Amino acid sequence: MKKDNSRIPFNVPHMTGKELNYIAQAHFNGMLAGDGPFTKSCHDWLQMRTNAKKALLTNSCTAALEMAALLLDIAPGDEVIMPSFTFVSTANAFVLRGAVPVFVDIRLDTLNIDERLIEDAITSRTKAIAVVHYAGVSCEMDIIMDIAARRGLFVVEDAAQGVMSSYKGRPLGSIGDLGAYSFHETKNVISGEGGALIVNREDFAVQSEIIREKGTDRTRFFRGEVDKYTWQSIGSSFLPGELIAAFLWAQLEEAEAITNKRLVSWQVYDKLIEPLEVAGAIRRPIVPAECTHNAHMYYVLVSPDTDRQAVLNEFRRQSIATVFHYIPLHSSPAGIRYGRVHGSMEVTTTQSERLIRLPLWFGITSEQQREIVGILSKTLGMQP
CATH class of the missing domain: 3.40.640.10 (Type I PLP-dependent aspartate aminotransferase-like (Major domain))
Structure with missing residues (x-):
């Protein structure tokens, strides 16, 4: 990388x-x-x-x-x-x-x-x-x-x-x-x-x-x-x-402490971004009750009428690294050549085009997270 x-x-x-x-x-x-x-x-x-x-x-x-x-x-x-x-x-x-x-x-x-x-x-x-x-x-x-x-x-x-x-x-x-x-x-x-x-x-x-x-x-x-x-x-x-x-x-040796620290940062994002979800601007990650996660990533799904690339461009302009994630394999040259699709891939296609991953690591500060969410809010036309 x-x-x-x-x-x-x-x-x-x-x-x-x-x-x-x-x-x-x-x-x-x-x-x-x-x-x-x-x-x-x-x-x-x-x-x-x-x-x-x-x-x-x-x-x-x-x-x-x-x-x-x-x-x-x-x-x-x-x-x-x-x-x-x-x-x-x-x-x-x-x-x-x-x-x-x-x-x-x-x-x-x-x-x-x-x-x-x-x-x-x-x-x-x-x-x-x-x-x-x-x-x-x-x-x-x-x-x-x-x-x-x-x-x-x-x-x-x-x-x-x-x-x-x-x-x-x-x-x-x-x-x-x-x-x-x-x-x-x-x-x-x-x-x-x-x-x-x-x-x-x-x-x-x-x-x-x-x-x-x-x-x-x-x-x-x-x-x-x-x-x-x-x-x-x-x-x-x-x-x-x-x-x-x-x-x-x-x-x-430190896996539990690392996980706990990341979970704190994940929860900071989740709380800060909740108003954006209530307003219908984005959707937060969903963790079913039977699942205990490790705060590996925090992502948001922008609304279908939002230009995701414009959001990513604004973060880049502010020198903040945000990224999308996978290009679905079924739409890739090798996926078409070696694999096959069973049924509709509508959810895969639409959700992959809406997803933005936010910075998250051991030691990210709450101040940094607030700045990130503030920029996200303004870019989406919301008040932070």
Whole structure:
């Protein structure tokens, strides 16, 4: 991501203060490749939080999703149902295996996949459902898991934005067969680049390690479970180095405090923007009662008759970084080439054209937030 030189940037990566110390420890330990002591600490933390059968650090959430596709033995012609309102990695991981993304529309409230549309999109070729927890707010997982169980499908949770979020008390990433996290610098808990695969099935645990280690049973060898390691199946080099894990461990130790601080800032926005919603100028994020979110982002949906680009231009003029989000995949060249649409994509299209993401990071001040909301109000013709 290009450095943001705005007066009020969109994102500022948070440092806990322990990162460099832990990186120095990793250097002193003399083990810089993956799966050292810091990696183990991160694995243990993730497994304890999610109650997963296995949690494995990866180079990125993209890598975790690609591992998921390999674990599910996705093959050419298979279909994977997913929203179009998501990052390209959700689809790309399965397209790489020859699968067809089947795009269905999203809900008006959470902007997550509309669970009511999934069953009708299932065909004899459907192998999995890939859900995306937008803004760290959960999809309707009970209904989705019920559909998957009845129709013999796998569920992959793209929980890139969902670390420290939950659905009915269950951490996101821990509900489906597999979950994927992101620790990119734009996320709440970061390692620069990085991610994790959450494995919730015992029968996938050993194979996930093999895929992550270039298709070998090297991890079992280091545990003393085999006397030598050999090539077992297809895989790739998905594990990050120990320096990345050391940085991440400093973040995971503070994950609860980071989340709580962001939630305070999220609530400041929500209170300041409430009058704009009452006046009909915008719509605020909606978080269902059964969902506990992590304040990953704060977005607004401007009214259909508002020129969103004019709003973004005014923020840019004021040197404040605001952005829109995904261009729906079904409308992209690759989405048209590799995927197919099931049903109307009206909500996806209209909501994606109305959305504006506001600056939010650990440490943004309430004064900065008031200035942002003030500019938003004036641009929309409202009094702040």
